[in-house]
Amino acid sequence: MSPTAPAKFALEGATEALRHEVDRWGIRVALVEPGQYATDLFRSAGGLPPGYPAQSPYRALVESKLREIQTGQDSAMPPELVGKLLPRIVDSDGSQLRWPADDVARHVLNSVHGQDDGARDTFLRGAGGSDWWSRGLTHPDQADNEL
Secondary structure (H helix, E strand, C coil), X not given: CCCCHHHHHHHHHHHHHHHHHHHHHCCCCCEEECXXXXXXXXXXXXXXXXXXXXXCXXXXXXXXXXXXXXXXXXXXXXXXXXXXXXXXXHHCCCCCCEEECCHHHHHHHHHHHCCCHHHHHHHHHHHCCCHHHHCCCCCCCCCHHHC
């Protein structure tokens, strides 16, 4: 799991709740939904933090996610794309809550919000690179027949 996923999820819930609390006063709230952008947030993180337990059952998952995030930085989009979305939001009528900043985010939003819980879980495990973990494997490269 990405360390930012819980924070983003909480922010999304808080934003949606706030939207309904302040709309009576004409205050409009919007939520920018970005994909992966080339920032220094994860590039400088390096590997596991000092003292991370060698025998942690989560070690393979955390290492895999860190590698995926750091590798993805090379093909990530420039953060300026998010900035270019902001004037469109300001000029809008305020009726749209979620504003995907790119095609990747648009695909994720359409997939997540257009499915039942089981299908959504399957999609998110695949998109998040943790399907192997949920299936009980001990490493992302482990084959199913090794169980």
